[in-house]
Amino acid sequence: MEILKFTFGRLLQLIPVLLGITLIAFLLLRVLPGDPATLILGNRGTAEDIARLTTQLGLDRPLWQQYLAFLGDMLRGSFGQSIAYRSAVGPLIMERLWATLALVGFSTLLAVAMTIPLALIAALRKNGITDHAIKIFFVAVMSMPAFWLGVLVVLLLSVVYPIFPVSGYGDTFVDRVYHLFLPALIIALGTAALTIRSLRSSLIDVMRADYIDTARAKGLRQRVVLFRHILRNSLISTISVLGVHTSWVIGGTVVIESVFAIPGLGYLLVSSISARDYPMVQGLTVTFAVLVVAINLVTDIAYAIADPRVKLS
Amino acid sequence: MTSSSINHLKTGQVWRRGLFVATILGSLSAPLLAMPADAANLRVAIAEDALTLDPIASSDNPSIWTELLIFDQLVRPSKDGTKLEPGLAEKWTISPDGLDYTFTLRDAKFANGEPVTAEDVVYSLQRAAGEKSDWARFFKPVTKYTIVDPKTVTLHLDKPFTPMLNNLALFSASILPKKEVEAKGDEFFKMPFGSGPFQVKQWTHGEKMVLAKNANYWQSGKPAVDEAEVQIINEDNARVLKLKAGEVDAIVGIPFNQVSQLKADQQLNVGVAEVFRTDLVQLNTKKKPFDDQRVRQALNYAVDKAALVKGVLRGNGKEAVSSLPVMAYHNSDLKPYPHDVAKAKALLAEAGYEKGFSASMLVPSGDVTYRQVASALQSSLKQVGVDLKLQSIEGTSQYSTTKAGNYEMSLSYTTSDTIDPDQLIGFTAVNPERANAFHTEWKDDRVNELYELERRSADGPEREKQFKEMEARVHDGAPFIFLYHQGVPYASRKNIEGFEVLPTSNYRLEDVVVK
Numbered sequence: 029m030e031i032l033k034f035t036f037g038r039l040l041q042l043i044p045v046l047l048g049i050t051l052i053a054f055l056l057l058r059v060l061p062g063d064p065a066t067l068i069l070g071n072r073g074t075a076e077d078i079a080r081l082t083t084q085l086g087l088d089r090p091l092w093q094q095y096l097a098f099l100g101d102m103l104r105g106s107f108g109q110s111i112a113y114r115s116a117v118g119p120l121i122m123e124r125l126w127a128t129l130a131l132v133g134f135s136t137l138l139a140v141a142m143t144i145p146l147a148l149i150a151a152l153r154k155n156g157i158t159d160h161a162i163k164i165f166f167v168a169v170m171s172m173p174a175f176w177l178g179v180l181v182v183l184l185l186s187v188v189y190p191i192f193p194v195s196g197y198g199d200t201f202v203d204r205v206y207h208l209f210l211p212a213l214i215i216a217l218g219t220a221a222l223t224i225r226s227l228r229s230s231l232i233d234v235m236r237a238d239y240i241d242t243a244r245a246k247g248l249r250q251r252v253v254l255f256r257h258i259l260r261n262s263l264i265s266t267i268s269v270l271g272v273h274t275s276w277v278i279g280g281t282v283v284i285e286s287v288f289a290i291p292g293l294g295y296l297l298v299s300s301i302s303a304r305d306y307p308m309v310q311g312l313t314v315t316f317a318v319l320v321v322a323i324n325l326v327t328d329i330a331y332a333i334a335d336p337r338v339k340l341s
Numbered sequence: 342m343t344s345s346s347i348n349h350l351k352t353g354q355v356w357r358r359g360l361f362v363a364t365i366l367g368s369l370s371a372p373l374l375a376m377p378a379d380a381a382n383l384r385v386a387i388a389e390d391a392l393t394l395d396p397i398a399s400s401d402n403p404s405i406w407t408e409l410l411i412f413d414q415l416v417r418p419s420k421d422g423t424k425l426e427p428g429l430a431e432k433w434t435i436s437p438d439g440l441d442y443t444f445t446l447r448d449a450k451f452a453n454g455e456p457v458t459a460e461d462v463v464y465s466l467q468r469a470a471g472e473k474s475d476w477a478r479f480f481k482p483v484t485k486y487t488i489v490d491p492k493t494v495t496l497h498l499d500k501p502f503t504p505m506l507n508n509l510a511l512f513s514a515s516i517l518p519k520k521e522v523e524a525k526g527d528e529f530f531k532m533p534f535g536s537g538p539f540q541v542k543q544w545t546h547g548e549k550m551v552l553a554k555n556a557n558y559w560q561s562g563k564p565a566v567d568e569a570e571v572q573i574i575n576e577d578n579a580r581v582l583k584l585k586a587g588e589v590d591a592i593v594g595i596p597f598n599q600v601s602q603l604k605a606d607q608q609l610n611v612g613v614a615e616v617f618r619t620d621l622v623q624l625n626t627k628k629k630p631f632d633d634q635r636v637r638q639a640l641n642y643a644v645d646k647a648a649l650v651k652g653v654l655r656g657n658g659k660e661a662v663s664s665l666p667v668m669a670y671h672n673s674d675l676k677p678y679p680h681d682v683a684k685a686k687a688l689l690a691e692a693g694y695e696k697g698f699s700a701s702m703l704v705p706s707g708d709v710t711y712r713q714v715a716s717a718l719q720s721s722l723k724q725v726g727v728d729l730k731l732q733s734i735e736g737t738s739q740y741s742t743t744k745a746g747n748y749e750m751s752l753s754y755t756t757s758d759t760i761d762p763d764q765l766i767g768f769t770a771v772n773p774e775r776a777n778a779f780h781t782e783w784k785d786d787r788v789n790e791l792y793e794l795e796r797r798s799a800d801g802p803e804r805e806k807q808f809k810e811m812e813a814r815v816h817d818g819a820p821f822i823f824l825y826h827q828g829v830p831y832a833s834r835k836n837i838e839g840f841e842v843l844p845t846s847n848y849r850l851e852d853v854v855v856k
Contacts, residue, residue: 175576187582194583
């Protein structure tokens with residue numbers, strides 16, 4: 029019940045956020061030089077052709093009218109017609125949303141799966157060889173551009189040793205997991221580089237806390253102390269790092285999407301900006317905003333689960 | 342996809358999945374051979390997906406290429422792009438006054454089995470000339486259509502317009518099944534079919550399009566494949582790797598610096614298409630010192646085009662003599678401006694710029710080739726005392742910036758949709774016209790006059806002379822620094838026969854055989 033109320037409150041907060049974001053996206057796009065009609069007709073159109081298409085696309089109306097029309101469309105649950113694709117924006121976004129969500133979800137899972145054991149080892153062997161090795165490996169991964177790392181990994185694991193497919197998205201669930209493994213791994217390595225550092229340092233802080241000594245003094249086994257007391261209390265800051273980073277990954281996977289030919293939202297956004305496909309960019313902006321708010325919501329709920337002191341209100 | 346091929350694929354996937362699990366468990370795997378390609382299916386990877394399959398609303402290459410595989414036109418360019426050959430029309434006649442075009446349709450059927458009739462032709466062409474068409478200008482010269490009988494149609498013009506026949510070979514002049522389009526409206530174009538070799542079976546935006554063979558296609562024995570899958574892989578390197586791993590059979594677009602390495606690969610066939618494209622630098626003749634023809638010529642002499650072709654394109658291109666690609670009616674007497682620093686300096690001195698000058702050049706951002714060319718131009722021009730400042734600009738904004746005249750020099754290119762030079766002469770040399778000599782504002786009265794004449798003259802030696810004279814005048818007037826014609830490298834695996842990119846940039850997958 030509490031979670032439902034909290035979620036509803038958050039959804040209400042979404043309204044001013046969306047208004048602000050759409051207004052900014054709307055205005056920024058129109059400040060950019062280059063208009064869709066000229067782009068579409070290119071070297072083929074005369075001035076009249078361009079004027080006619082501009083009218084057809086509804087781009088000759090005053091800006092405030094265009095913005096209101098867009099808000100009206102949104103209330104009716106549609107984002108209008110894409111200029112480049114000449115068809116409704118909504119279905120085009122939905123078609124690609126799953127690929128992005130799958131990639132983001134899978135990479136987050138992999139990142140968590142790497143973070144917890146590696147951070148524990150690093151914290152327990154503080155300043156030992158393993159700790160340094162983990163640190164150096166992830167600093168190296170973080171310093172490599174994603175497209176370069178991606179191509180290297182593909183070269184090794186798909187061409188020289190053909191274990192994974194070079195790229196693509198697959199058709200069935202298992203097939204998709206198989207296809208998405210390498211791209212998700214590369215994103216996860218970037219995420220884990222941050223979360224391992226963060227978790228390691230809070231683990232070390234918590235290990236020094238008095239209540240840990242108390243827990244040990246009352247005779248709890250090391251494993252119980254480690255997982256129930258130390259790890260649980262250390263997760264808070266890592267959850268926020270993970271949440272922030274995941275929000276970033278949602279819109280920031282363009283490069284990985286290109287290298288691995290995954291039909292996700294990132295590439296659609298970049299190409300739609302280039303094509304000055306106003307309705308598509310607006311639709312995507314709203315989609316990203318909703319996703320980021322959703323991730324923040326999940327992050328907050330995760331706080332409450334990890335730390336009983338946190339109340340959802 | 343045939344049932345045997347489904348089984349084949351599944352086995353392959355299960356096999357690989359097992360391997361995937363094995364790897365996760367930590368066992369070491371030996372290198373494996375890639376799966377052999379399915380005999381009946383073809384997989385092609387290109388960089389961008391089609392946007393729409395409505396021929397009158399398309400202007401991007403992937404949409405155009407796909408439409409040419411699905412729909413037929415009355416006539417079509419020959420494979421070498423030098424002349425027109427019969428398409429849906431098996432023959433045609435043009436009246437001596439150039440006003441009546443009569444087409445006789447062949448016995449062709451749409452993919453749904455319905456015959457293609459004169460009514461479909463009239464409907465499709467009127468739609469292409471209509472309100473909703475981005476290409477209306479190309480078909481407006483036809484003022485009246487007469488259906489003589491179900492297989493014969495006459496197009497009437499008010500005044501002679503020779504490029505008309507070429508315009509009818511455009512994808513936007515595709516012949517659609519009238520009944521279907523009228524019944525389904527815009528929905529039809531989500532899974533369209535025509536009388537062409539293929540029809541859309543599945544389209545996942547941004548991922549792939551599966552084209553199934555049209556069993557009713559009029560060319561017997563074609564297509565040789567049951568299915569062609571066009572995969573979208575944006576990244577150049579990823580496309581190359583996919584081909585090497587055998588996950589696709591053919592790719593279009595290879596980074597220039599990888600072409601020679603792929604040519605050495607025993608498993609691949611590599612080709613470079615000489616597409617109708619010219620790369621050039623626009624010179625704003627409204628601004629000093631580009632108003633002086635001697636300055637513009639000097640810039641052409643100062644640039645080492647052969648070095649650009651060799652160094653930047655790695656030999657995958659040809660030096661340009663004018664703003665026109667090497668196509669029909671090309672003036673082969675013209676030679677590229679030689680690299681001659683002394684001559685360039687002399688011309689600059691004559692124009693009063695012996696000390697040189699400084700200028701800015703717009704360079705489309707995010708394009709590696711352009712970045713390299715821009716630096717090369719910068720150092721070439723430095724030798725004649727021209728100090729070039731590079732100004733990076735987003736590709737999308739470039740066209741509107743040059744159109745508004747807010748530039749001095751701009752690195753750009755042009756491509757032709759038709760195999761007739763009329764479109765590009767009109768675009769790059771005629772002023773006033775729709776682009777005022779591609780935004781250079783260069784004006785040559787004789788070119789304008791010849792342009793009018795050319796559009797009224799019947800195809801033949803007379804028209805050829807007009808085009809050759811126009812091209813020579815563009816060459817001498819030098820409203821651009823003419824750079825090169827950049828080729829399009831493509832590759833296919835050895836078991837694929839007949840995959841090629843044509844000068845018109847598209848590919849005819851119906852001619853491809855998988856062995």
